[in-house]
Amino acid sequence: MSVIIILLIISLLIAGGFLIGFLWSVKDGQFDDQQSPAQRMLFDNELKK
């Protein structure tokens, strides 16, 4: 049954990875402004011209 412990650790590591990813994105400011990126992406194609 100890394989469960290994599985548990793997699952925690993966979940922990996502947690770190989330914290990182928060720290990076991705959650500071939730309105402008949604608008900005509409112009992405046009900008590259």
Add this chain to the structure above:
Amino acid sequence: MSNSRAISLQCYHCGNDVFNSTIGIGEKLFCCNGCKMVYEILQDHQLCNYYELNEQPGVIQNKSRRSDKYNFLDNTEIKNKLIHFSNQKNSHTTLYLPQIHCSSCLWLLENIHKINPGIISSRVNFTKKEVFIVFNHHETSLRGVVESLEGIGYEPYLSLNELATGSVSKTDRTRWYKIGIAGFCFANIMMMSLAHYFVSNGFIDTKIEIVFQTISLLLSIPVLFYSATEFFKSAWYGLKNRYLNIDLPVALALVITFIRSIYEIINGAGNGYLDSMSGIVFFMLIGRWLQSRTYQTISFDRDYKSFFPIALNVIKDNIVIPTEISNVKVNDLIQVYSNEIIPVDAILSKGNANIDYSFVSGESLPIKVNIGELVYAGGKQLEGLLELVVVKEVSQSYLTNLWNNPIFNKKESIQKSSYDTIGKYFTYAVLVIGLIAGMYWFKMGETKLMWNAITTVLIVACPCALLLSQNYTNGNILRIFGLNKFYLRSPEIIERLSRINHIVLDKTGTITQTKGSNVKYAGKLLNHAIQVDVASLLKQSSHPASQLVSDFLNVPNVSMVKHFKETEGQGIEGWVNEKHIKIGSSNFVGGAYFTERQGTKVVVNIDGEIVGEYTISNKYRFGVSKLIQALKKKYTLSLISGDNNTELANIQEMLGKESDVFFNQSPQQKLDYIKELQNVYHFNVMMIGDGLNDSGALKQSDVGIAVAETNNNFTPSSDGVIDSSKLSMLNTFIQFAIAGKKIIYITFSISAIYNVIGLYFAIQGILSPVVAAILMPCSSITIIALTYGLTEWLSKYYQLNQTSKL
């Protein structure tokens, strides 16, 4: 450019109606030269996509500009306050642009480098209406950046207040961290606990069990000691101030749950309640987040400083020096241009002064000031250049004196909400139940069961359900209010709003429009030729009343006026086309044309005969009388205004005879009146006002709501801001707040059923973690679903769901 757009008489840039069809380029018409100029700038730089993205995306530009307006931005001291980073090549600055309102704005502002090549990059924060700009300070200057922004119609909002505090506001990210961590820990603890719930006793391997429990315990530590800190802080704050708030029993329950879980795990007695505990923290944090999503673009704490310009032009030895406002000294000679605010008390020395005090004192008509007379701080010059000698500095002026009133320094007192009271009784009740159960088991000699009962009762007793329903309901109400352009400073205001029983209104700018007066004529029919004659005479005078009437007559060409004479404060006379015309007050003209109309009267006398009179009255906002009729049924009303009493009869009729109506009130008197209502009559007062003269009253009242014409207008410090177009819905908003309170009570009662079930097990000392783990999410989800469903249903009921998007 597509030609498919219907050519109507709307400004191509801002969408306002076009009255003068001579301003245009090709088929495109503009309402004013300002808008046309913006269009030309954009066309020159091939930025006309701006118009393709949204119809008429611009903001009206009918302000005249002058080239040296931003001279003060070359002043190093001021510049350094606005630039927050600078190296050898580049400087960074963040500017607040209240005009940002659509995706076209975002596109244009992020392409501004095409207009001003010195700008390296710009990034818009839509929520905060800020633009972050990196520019090369060898190629352009801060002034250049600001001028390019103004050129395309986005005039940055620069004010003393922002300078003092630093304009770059940082968003608080800790709540995200807390939610993220709590969510992660909750999910993983739950996963491991589930294993425990699904096996019959003893089936799970002890080794695995120990590992599971240890990890659960480790995971619960950050939840309790990091994510839940705000509950402990708030509980401690309440204790320190000797009052029991709702966070105290929550904090208590969390601690007891944690300790008991550790105890169980160490003794091998069970799995503990760590899953329930972290789940509760997670849900409560989300609730708090929903509730605290305040409106970042709206500032509720503005004082007079935000209203004033940053710098003034001071003339010294015939040289104009832009000077930061705090450095302007007594006896300095200052220049003030059209539409600028005079930030100091000063004596007029040159120029034609028509000062609009409506914002400072509530007077609806502008006041003509003669040379040598005093101009008070806060007045706005309407047209023409003025030179004034400073009498009192900014910090000592008549206007700023109001801010020395202790009410402005008072810290926000702890407002007990009724939910705290419920929470308190709830806690007491539960403690008593716990003790009785404990004593019962003690008597029966079952000490183990006794401890079980006492602790589990406390765990179940956590009034998190009340907290959850409060947070989720208020959060949704705030959101719905926001969609309807009614913005509240904090969720506590909703509850205060539901308790008011007296409403005080301001007149100028609140129930009447700031711009525009109603001019009506009564008397003999005047043919066009005579109208031209009257208008010609009126155009000779700069008195505000004359200007209003001549605007009303709207005559383009003028006849010659001979022997023009103006009697100060009385009226004007002169000869036009062989006729002697006298216009002015009834004393001056020599009699009145009798009408029952209310308002300022301007009587016309032609060749000794009184032909008629013009009445100038305030324009009331749309739906105001209907609103007052509705409010009258439920609340007592009064009106307090700084203006003269020409509208008395109108207002008294609207409000009813029993209401108090006061005119000519100073800001201090307004404040004192609110105080009297509160202390003598024990009313919960709501004040609705708009100007600086209301700010004392707004602060003193239980709920102070400021009316804003556009959401980038200055509004004095208040508990909430309402868009003037939505003022007529105020009664609905109040009813919605009251209904919101009922929703909280209903959902709380329903969730109390879960608590009773929990208690049923707890007092018997047999509340197992499984039961807790089932009850907890059930109760939370029921509450969230119910509050959401009920508030949405109510918003439909009150027709608050037909909203326009931002």
